[in-house]
Amino acid sequence: xxxxxxxxxxxxxxxxxxxxxxxxxxxxxxxxxxxxxxxxxxxxxxxxxxxxxxxxxxxxxxxxxxxxxxxxxxxxxxxxxxxxxxxxxxxxxxxxxxxxxxxxxxxxxxxxxxxxxxxxxxxxxxxxxxxxxxxxxxxxxxxxxxxxxxxxxxxxxxxxxxxxxxxxxxxxxxxxxxxxxxxxxxxxxxxxxxxxxxxxxxxxxxxxxxxxxxxxxxxxxxxxxxxxxxxxxxxxxxxxxxxxxxxxxxxxxxxxxxxxxxxxxxxxxxxxxxxxxxxxxxxxxxxxxxxxxxxxxxxxxxxx
Amino acid sequence: xxxxxxxxxxxxxxxxxxxxxxxxxxxxxxxxxxxxxxxxxxxxxxxxxxxxxxxxxxxxxxxxxxxxxxxxxxxxxxxxxxxxxxxxxxxxxxxxxxxxxxxxxxxxxxxxxxxxxxxxxxxxxxxxxxxxxxxxxxxxxxx
Numbered sequence: 001x002x003x004x005x006x007x008x009x010x011x012x013x014x015x016x017x018x019x020x021x022x023x024x025x026x027x028x029x030x031x032x033x034x035x036x037x038x039x040x041x042x043x044x045x046x047x048x049x050x051x052x053x054x055x056x057x058x059x060x061x062x063x064x065x066x067x068x069x070x071x072x073x074x075x076x077x078x079x080x081x082x083x084x085x086x087x088x089x090x091x092x093x094x095x096x097x098x099x100x101x102x103x104x105x106x107x108x109x110x111x112x113x114x115x116x117x118x119x120x121x122x123x124x125x126x127x128x129x130x131x132x133x134x135x136x137x138x139x140x141x142x143x144x145x146x147x148x149x150x151x152x153x154x155x156x157x158x159x160x161x162x163x164x165x166x167x168x169x170x171x172x173x174x175x176x177x178x179x180x181x182x183x184x185x186x187x188x189x190x191x192x193x194x195x196x197x198x199x200x201x202x203x204x205x206x207x208x209x210x211x212x213x214x215x216x217x218x219x220x221x222x223x224x225x226x227x228x229x230x231x232x233x234x235x236x237x238x239x240x241x242x243x244x245x246x247x248x249x250x251x252x253x254x255x256x257x258x259x260x261x262x263x264x265x266x267x268x269x270x271x272x273x274x275x276x277x278x279x280x281x282x283x284x285x286x287x288x289x290x291x292x293x294x295x296x297x298x299x300x301x302x303x304x
Numbered sequence: 305x306x307x308x309x310x311x312x313x314x315x316x317x318x319x320x321x322x323x324x325x326x327x328x329x330x331x332x333x334x335x336x337x338x339x340x341x342x343x344x345x346x347x348x349x350x351x352x353x354x355x356x357x358x359x360x361x362x363x364x365x366x367x368x369x370x371x372x373x374x375x376x377x378x379x380x381x382x383x384x385x386x387x388x389x390x391x392x393x394x395x396x397x398x399x400x401x402x403x404x405x406x407x408x409x410x411x412x413x414x415x416x417x418x419x420x421x422x423x424x425x426x427x428x429x430x431x432x433x434x435x436x437x438x439x440x441x442x443x444x445x446x447x
Contacts, residue, residue, distance in 0.1 A: 053365075059344055062369060065445050110342070156343045157334050164345070205371050212422040216367055219424075255421060260400055268414040271401040275394075277370055277421040 053219045060103035060190040061156060063209070064110035067193075070203050074111040078193050079104045080301045081119070085126035087303035092233045094130040095178040096300055099185020101127070102163050107193060109155050114146045121146070128166065131178055136165040177227040177234070184237065185300070187220055192297040195290040207286060211279035214248045221245060240296045247288045252280040333379035333442045337414075341375055341444035347429060349388065349441065354434035360391060362429040366443070370422040373446040377414045378403055380439040386431025387411045388439035393426045400425065404432065416446060 080100045088094045101124050108117040121143055128134040138158060145155040163182070170179035191213060198206050221241050228238035258274030327348070334343050349362045368374060378388040389411055391402040403412045411432060431437035 061342065061344060062372065062445065065342060065447075066371075069447070153334055153337075153341070153343045154331070157331070157346075160343065160345060208371075208422075209369060212369065215423055253422075262401065264412075265416075267412070268416060269401070269403065269412045270416045270418070272418040273400065273420040275421045277423065 053223050059160065060106035060186060060193070061110055061160070063190045063194050064107045066206060066209060067197055068110060070201060070206060072197055072201050074107075074113055076113075076116060078107070078196050079116065079120070080189060080297075081116075082303065083123060083301050084303045085123040085130070088127060088130065090233065091131055091178060092181060092231075094127045095181035096185040096237075098124060098127045098131070098166075099182040099187075100189040100297075100301060102159075102182070103186045103189035103193070105159055106156075106190075109146070109152065109159060112152065117146045118143060131170075131175075133166045133169060136169060137162045177230060180223045180227060181237075184220060184224060184241070187216075188293070188297050188300065191293050195293045198286070199290060207281065208279045210286065210289060211248075211251050211281040212253065212277070214251050214253060217241070217245050217248060240299075244289070244292055244296070247285070247292050251285055251289075254278050254280065327440075329379060329381050329438075330440050330442065333377055333440050336379075337375060337377050337442065337444050340447040342447070344374075344443045344445055346443070347427065347441045348438075349429045350438040351431060351436065353385075353436040354430070356433045358434055360389075360428035360430035361434075364427045364429075365424055366427055368417070368419045368423065368425050370420055372419050374417045374419060375414055375444040375446050376403070376417065376427075377442045377444065378439065379413075379442070380437060384431065384435075384437035384439055386433060386435025386437040388437065388441065389430060389432055390415065390441055391428045392417070393428065394421070395423055395425070397426075 080097075081104075083097050083101060085094075085097070088097050101120050105117060105120050105124065108114075108120060121139060125134060125137065125139050128137050142155065142158050142162070145151055145158065163186075167179045167182060170176060170182075191210070194206060194210050198210060221238075224234075224238050224241055227234050229235065254277070256276045256278070258276070261272045261274060263270050330346050330348065333346070337343075345366070347362070347364055351361055354361055376390055376392075378390055380386075380388050389402070389404040391404070392400045394400055401415055401417055403415050404410075405412075427441070429439075429441055431439070
């Protein structure tokens with residue numbers, strides 16, 4: 001099992017090394033068709049590999065942090081507030097909604113929007129209980145910290161830690177499909193937030209961040225692949241991810257080389273990376289990514 | 305009397321709710337990260353005595369994004385015989401940073417990393433000299 005993962009890793013590394021051997025200063029890293037993992041391989045991914053992938057997915061807190069740095073004001077319009085926890089009937093709906101609302105919670109926490117976060121917390125509580133993982137969410141403490149608005153780090157820590165524990169518990173108890181749904185939900189909502197904001201605030205840094213999601217898209221697909229045949233809901237989600245991947249096909253990420261610079265400061269070490277990555281994405285490609293993300297995300301938050 | 309009793313109750317509730325919600329090692333590490341940091345995730349590491357020359361034993365992957373300054377704080381439990389060290393490598397296995405300076409033997413308790421290349425990185429943790437230990441590596445964004 002590990003051997004298969006090693007082969008995949010080796011193939012990816014080989015692509016990178018072969019790029020490094022070329023004479024150009026600027027190296028291009030393009031996702032060719034061949035790097036997509038065949039279903040048969042991904043179905044055999046080990047629990048360890050799935051755990052690794054789940055840790056790779058970026059936190060919605062990072063997107064929210066970027067928006068704050070760009071001085072983008074908070075907007076409740078971006079939230080999936082239409083999700084009615086009582087109307088999520090299947091475990092699929094509950095798990096994916098849990099992910100989507102988890103990303104919203106990260107956004108709300110970062111902007112210290114306590115009133116809205118209490119409503120979202122109540123929905124999260126119901127959804128978590130609906131798939132029997134409510135015990136990992138310390139709702140009362142999170143609620144108290146939200147209302148206090150004094151200790152953002154504790155709030156972020158508890159919120160993120162609760163999701164991490166749920167994720168681990170689900171994977172350890174042969175319910176990895178729900179863990180995958182939660183992670184995919186978090187990613188889709190983070191992507192939705194970024195793509196909605198970029199329409200109004202076309203900041204190059206945010207555009208790059210959207211383009212760079214190509215780096216982890218294959219991981220997300222690998223995470224979902226073992227479950228694509230469970231039922232129609234899962235297969236539709238897998239198709240959606242493939243459609244997003246298709247929209248990213250011609251987005252290019254190139255790299256320039258450099259050695260990191262380290263300096264000692266205040267008892268610690270500050271390391272500045274001089275290697276850089278650069279995203280090449282046309283406005284048309286971005287628009288297609290915005291549209292497809294909106295379409296897929298909005299379909300997922302419809303109450304049944 | 306009632307006033308003191310109520311105060312005691314509040315204190316106990318406060319202490320209890322803090323203790324039940326977090327691992328003290330992690331929460332102390334989070335709380336002492338310094339100003340302008342935002343918690344992202346943590347890696348709790350517990351390792352038995354190993355070989356000093358072996359590869360670092362705890363590995364985890366994490367996506368790091370361009371235009372972001374990260375802080376990696378390394379905290380050790382009191383019972384730890386070794387000090388937690390972190391080395392980060394990129395997808396091509398190139399070392400990007402290490403909290404252990406091989407030339408001087410110095411171990412840094414935190415590293416700020418100004419990331420300019422988005423990608424998936426491998427975080428390698430171990431205790432110095434392959435010693436037994438338990439600790440936590442906490443990742444923050446720095447504003």
